[in-house]
Amino acid sequence: MAASAGANRTTEGGPTAESGLRAALHVLDHEAGALRQLLANLEVEPDRSRLGQALDILLAVAGRVIVTGMGKSGHIARKIAATLASTGTPAQFVHPGEASHGDMGMITAADAVIALSNSGETSELADLITYSRRWRIPLIAITSRRESTLGGAADVTLALPPTGEAGALGLAPTTSTTMMLALGDAIAVGLLERKGFSAADFRQLHPGGKLGQQLLRVADLMHVGAELPLIDTTAPMSQAIIEMSAKTFGCVGVTDAAGTLVGIVTDGDLRRHMGADLLAQKVADVMTRQPLTITSQALAAEALRVMNEKSITSLFVVDGKRAAGIIRLHDCLRAGVA
Numbered sequence: 001m002a003a004s005a006g007a008n009r010t011t012e013g014g015p016t017a018e019s020g021l022r023a024a025l026h027v028l029d030h031e032a033g034a035l036r037q038l039l040a041n042l043e044v045e046p047d048r049s050r051l052g053q054a055l056d057i058l059l060a061v062a063g064r065v066i067v068t069g070m071g072k073s074g075h076i077a078r079k080i081a082a083t084l085a086s087t088g089t090p091a092q093f094v095h096p097g098e099a100s101h102g103d104m105g106m107i108t109a110a111d112a113v114i115a116l117s118n119s120g121e122t123s124e125l126a127d128l129i130t131y132s133r134r135w136r137i138p139l140i141a142i143t144s145r146r147e148s149t150l151g152g153a154a155d156v157t158l159a160l161p162p163t164g165e166a167g168a169l170g171l172a173p174t175t176s177t178t179m180m181l182a183l184g185d186a187i188a189v190g191l192l193e194r195k196g197f198s199a200a201d202f203r204q205l206h207p208g209g210k211l212g213q214q215l216l217r218v219a220d221l222m223h224v225g226a227e228l229p230l231i232d233t234t235a236p237m238s239q240a241i242i243e244m245s246a247k248t249f250g251c252v253g254v255t256d257a258a259g260t261l262v263g264i265v266t267d268g269d270l271r272r273h274m275g276a277d278l279l280a281q282k283v284a285d286v287m288t289r290q291p292l293t294i295t296s297q298a299l300a301a302e303a304l305r306v307m308n309e310k311s312i313t314s315l316f317v318v319d320g321k322r323a324a325g326i327i328r329l330h331d332c333l334r335a336g337v338a
Contacts, residue, residue, distance in 0.1 A: 027166040031178045034163040038179050041161055042186075054156045055190050057138045058089065063110030065091040068099070070124045072173035073116040073180060080114065080184030087188045088197040096124040104131050112138040114187075118160070118176040120148020129153050142180055158183060218303050219296035221335055222317045222325030223249075230255055230323060231283055233262065238279040240265050240286075249314045253323050254287045261316060261323040263287030293318045296325065304332040 041047045058065055065084055069077035077093055084091035094106050096115075104127070107113065113132050115125055120143035132139045133153060141154035144162060151157040160183075166174040191197075229247035231240045233256050244252045244265070254263035265287045270278070273286045293316045294303050303315055307329045317325035 023167065027174060030163070030166040031175050034161065034175045034179055035182055037161040037163060038183065041159075047159070050156050050158060051186075051190075054140045054158060054187065055194060057112055057140060057156065058114075058187065058191055059194050061089075061110070061112045061138075063090070063108050063112075065089055066094050066107050066111050066113045067091060067116070067184075068094050068096050068113065068125065068128060069116035069180075070096050070122045072177050073118060073122070076177050076180045076184065077114070077116050079181060080116075080188070083185060083188045084191070087192040088195055089188065089191050094128075096122070096128050099131075100124070100127040104128070107131065107137065109135050109137060112140065114140045114142065114184075115150055115154070116142045116180050117148075117150050118144050118173065118180075120145040120150035122150070125150060142183055144176060216300040216335055216337055217296065218294055218298050218300055218317055218325075218327055221300050221331045221337075222296060222327040223331075224325040228323060228326060229253060231265070232256075233282070233284040233287075235283050236279065237265075237273075237281045237283060237286055240283050241270070241279070249326055249328065251314050253291070253316050253326070254283050255323060259323075260321040261291065261293065261318055263289045264291035264316065266312075291316060294327070295319075300327070300332050300335065300337045303327050304329065304337050307332075 042051050065081070067077040067081040067084070068074070074093075074095065081091040081093040092106065094103055099107070107128075113128070115128065117125055120141065126149075129139065129150060131137070139154045139156075141150045141157040142160065143151050143157065144160040145151055146157050146159045151159070160176060160179045163175055163179075164170050165172060165176060227247065229243050229249050229252040231243050231252050231254055233254055240252050240254075244250070244267075251264055251266040253261050254265060256262050263284070265283060269286050269288055273281065278286075292306060292310060292312070294306060296317050296319065307313065307315055313329045315327050316323055317327055
């Protein structure tokens, strides 16, 4: 019986592999169109101002942004809360059903609420809406129906365009949740920009994995203090070679009386000046002036790029004009910077 039913799926007039492929592509086209419509709405008044008001409310929050929703909207709410938290806006997902059974205590007067519901009539949100109104907790609604219970109760309602769900049946949450997700991303990035959230801040919240490696700064990897190979301009080359051998960086930085990094002596410089009098020469006569440097706050990836482009294995780090450290190509590679 099962085999017969499977065979019938490719008979004339029935579903085929091609029809399934066309349906899948139609979903992408439909959802892309919905996102374009959402953008078009938010670019003009009054929706543009409403989005700005939502950002103002969330920027002023002293506590956390509580994101809530039921069913598929709840899954999107969890992701929005995670995105907000990872971009510098403290946020937490609260399940509306659990909120009615004690978790309402997670929400304080210092918080703000973003509630997601396509219809705006999700019954599980009723207690949470009432709670936010009672304690004057700012409420931002994301819904397809501005005139719904949720939309009418909210301080700001961000309405999704009425594009309908994707697919022949148009029943499963697809397009609506895609727009909710995109709008959540837009809010998170808008707040990130308003707060001046930097790459350094981002790394503090993403210390692990590839992202953390990409955001490492030179200061995180450089060698400092007694490890630094430094020599004075007036010193003889014999002393410079001893310093180079002791510190094993294949080079030595040259500083003047004020401590300014004015040059560098490398293995290449030694070969170019090789002669009977090399050890008696002054460092200033052998060094390469105006060496390549980098600041401690630069990304380690930038230091790696410079070393690769210039075919060098070490790079001095400066604070102003003074040598503050040194970073090696191998330091970057060992840390996973690429």
